[in-house]
Structure formats: C-alpha cells, structure tokens
Amino acid sequence: MRDKLLRALGESGTVRRGDALLLAVSGGADSTALLLALHALREELALSLRVLHVHHGLRGEAAERDADFVRALAARYELPFELVRVDVRRAAREERQSLEEAGRELRYRALFAAAERWEKECGGKVKIATAHTEDDAAETVLLQLARGSGLKGAAGIPAIRGRLVRPLLEVSRAEVEAYLGRRGQNFVEDESNATDSFARNRLRRDILPRFRTDINSEAVRHFARAGRYFREADEYFETLAGEKAQVLVRREGSSVRIARQALLSEPDIVSSYLLRHLLDAVGCARKDISARHLEALRSLAAKEHGKRIALPQGFLAERCGEALVLRRAEKNGKCESQEKPLPGPEAITARSFPRTAGAEPPKDPYVQWFDSDKLPKHWEIRTRRSGDKIAMQGGGHKSLRALMTEAKMPLDSRDRLPLLVSETGELIWAVGLRSSAAYWVDETTTDILELRYEGEKV
Template sequence: MDMVEKTEKMIKEHKLLHRGQLCIVGVSGGADSIALLHILCNLRQGMGFEILAVHVHHGLRKNEADRDAVFVENICKEKDIPFVLCHVDVQSYVLEHKVSTEEGARILRYRAFAEVAGQYSTERKVCIAVAHHCNDQAETLLMNLCRGSGLRGLTGMHLQRGNIIRPLLFFCRREIEEYLKAHQISYISDSTNASLDYTRNRVRRSILPMLEAEVNIASIKHISAAAGQLGEVFDYIQVQARKHYEQVVVREDKKVGLSCEKVKELPLFLQGEVIRLLLEEAMDGLRDISSIHIEGLKDMFSKETGSHMDLPQGYFAHRDYCKLWIIHKSQKISKEKENGRFECRRFLYTQNMEIPTQEDVKWFDEEAFEGEVCFRTRKTGDYIEIAGGKHKSIKALMIDEKIPALIRDKILLVADGSHIVWVVGYRISQAYKIKSSTTYVREIKYIKGDTKDVVYH
C-alpha cells in the first residue's frame, strides 16, 4: 500500500474529509506541504472533495519568499488547483505582541487560513489541511517536555482539532521524502530550516537523529505515538474537569470565581485544570498564563480573606471569604460594606483554652479595650499595632498586604477609636492579642450575609 492509499484509508477511518467538502491546503512549497498537496490532488476526484491552495507570504526572506510564492502558484496552475496568496507582516506583529518570529509567523499563518476559510464557509463545509507529520509531533513533545509545560504540552498535535486536519501526522519525514523522490516531485527548501539558531531546528537536526541512531531506530514513531496517547488521556481529563468546574464555579454581578472549599476537595491536578477553565472564562484566554500562576492560585484557596495575586492582561485574583474571584483592574467593585453582622461575647479565660484560627472568629484581651468598640470601614488616622509595639497606618497596612485599591474602602474593621482591633479577613492588632495575663476574653465573630446589627451575648 503506497502513501496515497494509506492516506485515503486514514482519512476515511477518522472521517477527516467528506464528499462535497472544500479542503483549504496550506502550502509553503516545502517537501511536506507539496507532498500533502500532491496526495490530496490524487484523492479529490475519487473522494469527491475540492481543493483550494493557500500560500502565506510572511514578509521575511524577501527574495526567497517571493520565489516560494511563485513556485507554489505555478504548481497550482499545472494541476488546475485554485490558488490564494496571503501577505502578512510578521515583523510588525512580533514587535507589537512581543513574541518570537516563529510564533508570530504561526499565529498570522493560521489567521490567514481562517480568513480564507471564512469566505467559503457560508456556502459549504470547509476544513484546513496542514502538513504536520510525526517528526513535527516528536519535536513538539520534546521541546515542551524540556520547557516544563506539563501534561498539556505533551499531548502534541491532534489529527483533527476543530476544522484543522493533519492527514500526514502518522507519516515520518523519511517516508515523505521517499514519496517525493519516487514520483519525481520537486519542492523548495527554506534556508532558515538549516539554521541552528532556532530551537526546533536543533532538535530536528541533532537530537532526533541521535535518538534514532543511538537509542531506537523507531524513536520518532514511538514518541509521536506517545503524544497521541497522552492526548487521549488529556481529553478525558478535560471532560472530567469541565464537569467539576460547573459544580464549583460561581457567577455573580458580572464576576466569575470558584468556591474555595469545593475546589480544595478535588485532586490537585484537577484543581489546576479547573483554575485554567476559570481563567479561560474570566480572561481573554490563557495568553501569558504559566504554571507559576496556576500554582499561585492553588495556594490562594488556603489563604486569608482579602489576599490577592496579580495576573497577566490587567487582571488580579481576589480571595473573598469562601470564594476566589478573577477581576479586571478596570472593573468596578462595590465599595459598600459587606452585608453581615458581628456577634460578641465575654467569658473567663483559662490557659488550657485553644484560641480559634478561623477567619471569621477572633479572641481579644478584654482589658485592652479603652472605649466602645465600633464596626466600620477605614477612616483617616486609623492605625494598628504591629510587632514590637510599633504603629502602622491602615493605609500602609493595606498597601503592604497588597489589597487592591478598589476594595480597600470595602474592608470591614473592628475599631477602638482610631486604634483598629481587627482588619477583618487580615490581621488583628498586637495590643489586643490574648496574653498569659489575660483574665477575660472578648470574642468577636463576623457572620457574612446576615443583618448588620451587632449582637452581644
């Protein structure tokens, strides 16, 4: 069975193409894309689909790029294949978005494919065929593994994802080159593919050949197969993560967050996937999100109320009692006090009593109070006593605690005049802490969501 027959069998088994469908083929002019174009051209009549070739001129390698475009256009004329040439400005995109040249070219290339597909999708079903093969798959897995991308990055490329198909994904580069040689099909080479300045080229030209020569001749096939299997595992995990996400997500007042207690019950790996789903919903995708952000957000499930963490794209995470919110810095946050009430009681203290550690219940030395306690938000002149008997302004405290400016006027305080006894959700004043000399305890409990009345027992 030759390569054309194998590709036809694989397309039918995985239902990549259908009769009457338009297949947009990304053609650079290199060996892989020319082989793909040639194979699909041989299959189009028998399988009943049509082909449209798209070549993207990246505005790089000026003379060489012009040559590539002319080469692909001439091949399409010979084989009676409709041809579209798209020009993109990679250099400007790279400067504006601060990405690598390789990444910028990839983004703009797929954007061009999608724009062409959009012009025809109203008339019929359209797919986009690209020429990735198992060497590309192995390269991607090894690069992502070395970069520490985790399971998500080890899944490699999918045979089909959305309207993108990869009919050559199960073939290796050697098979493609042998096919082109056997059929005397010419192609062109991109001079940058020989440069070791690019990480992918170093993996392609040095590491993979060494693995084949020194470890196993089928190393590339095995690595590519492993990527496919990991992809199937990861897809299953995503289905489970989505189910759990809908059970723990909270949507209120145009905000989206997670129930901390419910998320903490999940396995750690699923916690990370649930966080990613939250960020995808709350933000503009996962751009600039790294494992550091995911691990930081995991830690916030166990932090105090009011804790926050800066995120890319102008967002921050805010821990609000039992919830973790993702909020944009431009988003308006209510500065009204939380609805709730304080309950107070007084009792005799003995040394064997265990001081509570909950966020909403605090014990204070009754004799430390100098006036009538009140419950309010901050005022000018408010201060708290810190270690060593020093005073710190509440403004400075909130800055040090990295409390977003938008919510500082919302934080509830327990005040003894200007001396702040308890910044609810954060810390209490050293001056009011339980000591060995404490005789009576004043317990103050905050109950969120109840009336604002103070109840004394």
C-alpha cells in the same frame, strides 16, 4: 503511501468524500507531498482543492523562488492558486513576538480569511489542510515538555481543530521524501531550516536523529503517540473538572467563588483544571493563564483571609473566609491598586530578532535584551510595592530596596521608578537599574526581544 493515507484519512476523519480543501503549500517537501497526494485522491473522493501560499517578506529572492514554485505546481495540476504577502518583521515588532510566532499567526490568519471567502462562493464548509507530519507532532511534544507545559501543551498537534485538518499526521517525513522520490517531484528548501537559530531546527537536525540511532528507531513514532495519549488525558480531566465545577463553582453578582477546602482536597492536576473552569466562569480567557498563575491561585487558597493576587485581563483573586473568590478589579473600591501612578508619558517599544554568535547588547541602561521564549507575553508598568525583589544571576533574589540603595538612588525618586512586571507581579526590569536574570539572553537563546523604555527617566 496512497493506501496508508487513505487508511489514515478514514481513521482520523480529517478528509471525507466531497470535502472542499484549501491547501497550505510552502513548497517544502511536506506540503508538496500533501498537494500531490490529495490531488491523486481528488476524483476518488470527489474533493475540491485550492492552493494558498504565504509570502512572509523575509527571505528576498529565495522567497520569490518559493512563491513561483508553488504557483507553477498548482498550475501543473490545474488547481486554483492564491498568493498572500505579509510583513512578518513589522508584525513581530508591533505584537512583541518572535519572527516565528508572528509568521505562524499571519499565516493562519491568511488561510482562515481565504477559506471564509471560498465558503461564501460555494455555500458549504471549507477545511484548511496543513502538511504537518508525524515528525512535526513528535517535535512539538518534546518542545512543549522541555518548556514545562502540562498535558494540554504536551498534547502536540491535533489531527482536527475546527476547520484545520492535518491529513499527513500519521505519515513520517522519511515516507514523504520517499513518496516524492518515486513521483520524481522536486521541492524547495527554506534555507533557514538548515540553521541552528531555532530550537525546532536543532531538535529536527540533531536530537531526534540521535534518538532514532542511539535509543530506538521508532522513537519519533512513540513521541507522536504519546502526544495523542496526553490529549486523551487532557480531555478526560477537562470533562471531570467541568462536572465538578457545576457543583462547586458559585456565582455571586459579578464574582465567582469556590470553597477552598473543596479545591485543596483535589489532586493538584484536578484542581488545576477546576481553576481553569473558575476562570472561565468569571470571564478570564485561558490564553493568558500560565502554570504560574494556577500555582499562585492554589497557594492563595491556602493562605489567610484577605490576601489577593492580580490576574491577567484586569481580574483579581482573593481569599475570602473559606472561599477563593475571583472578580474583575474595581476602578474605585478596595480592589483598586494603591501604588503611585507613573508621572508623564511612558512607553516600552519592542523588536524581535534571531540571536547571532558574538552579538552584544547595547550599553544604554534604558535598552535591555531578553530571551523571547522566556519572557512573559504580557506585562505592565507600575511603581514599587512592598516586598518587590528581582532574580539575580546564579540564583536567589535581591530586594528592590537594596538595589536602589546600592545605586544611591535619591529617596524622592524611588516611588517614581518605572517597573516592568508580569501578570503575577514578578519583577522583569527595574528600568534603568537592573533586569531579572531569569529572562537574560544565554547560550540557549534562539530569539532576542529588545525592549526600549522611551518614557520619563527618573
């Protein structure tokens, strides 16, 4: 593995002579191999190494065991060690995230903070090395494709992203375990990796092995390679759209516009990238923009003058004459929302937890369970608008007006019913009445997000 790793490092540029590397070590096989392999190359490449372990506060004695293991491993190889404790459950609850998402965010936050502290000490750049392998890259590609991601999402895991580097990205998990076996090095196993609670675990334990045995023994390598191809394609379309945007996107005061025919004449994939550049130009961050927003913008460009849609972060898009115009919503003016405000205080509290077999949601109509992976990360509370409808079980939609009528809701209460809606205006939950079947918990759910309405009841 040493020669393969040296070759991979040279080709990818993840690690260079004289680098300062902060190693993210969980104690699992991959990160343990990362520590051993880079330590073995330390003198040859004049590397400076430090070890950081994040304790997520989730697994009791097992988590303490892992921390002790990594501490002892770092001491054995005479590497500086830092332990960071975080509260993943609390973060997941406060940020309305799954435990997996919250843990990943806190882990990277701790790594970046430690790298910045080290930089102040040494006065040079510090890289963060994580132990993602070829198998991780393949898993990410398949998960993103299954969830409907485009090229950017399906590009998988990059070898370099800013200060983050993945030296083992061309090394398979089997090669990692063989390397540890030859070195006589043990490692710790997170028992949650043996459960089927997370989609990635099921992919790792069941689906990818079947690809290897039933279809192609090199399937995982090919999936990882496909991710690199997707990344190259994404970079190409990003550059192409950037060049077109310089010509087609026009700024007028605080708004930006593009000729709708110029947009619609492009292939869908190019117009999607053009729309992202249009959003960049008006100041709408891409992190909150989904494929549904881009589809809604393309559809809007084809509609008649005067139509508009709401976008995340307080922006609006409108068809004005022969142009698609994006601007920030005005507080006082024609873009202001016209629905009646909700009376009194309202609040949605959330908590996230893994789905377990046989678990039943509460009977309280003001408490709902949703599939955490399906539910949009951002939503708002508003009152009803003309045309509101909600997804029903088995397909199709029913108008909110019909639901209110069936529930015999008093006419004077209907304009005060709190509605939870996505950024695109899609109805998620008519509070106390019905939730959208599009986000229900089912047999594919791994994590549940429980939403509780604690505002004024209608």
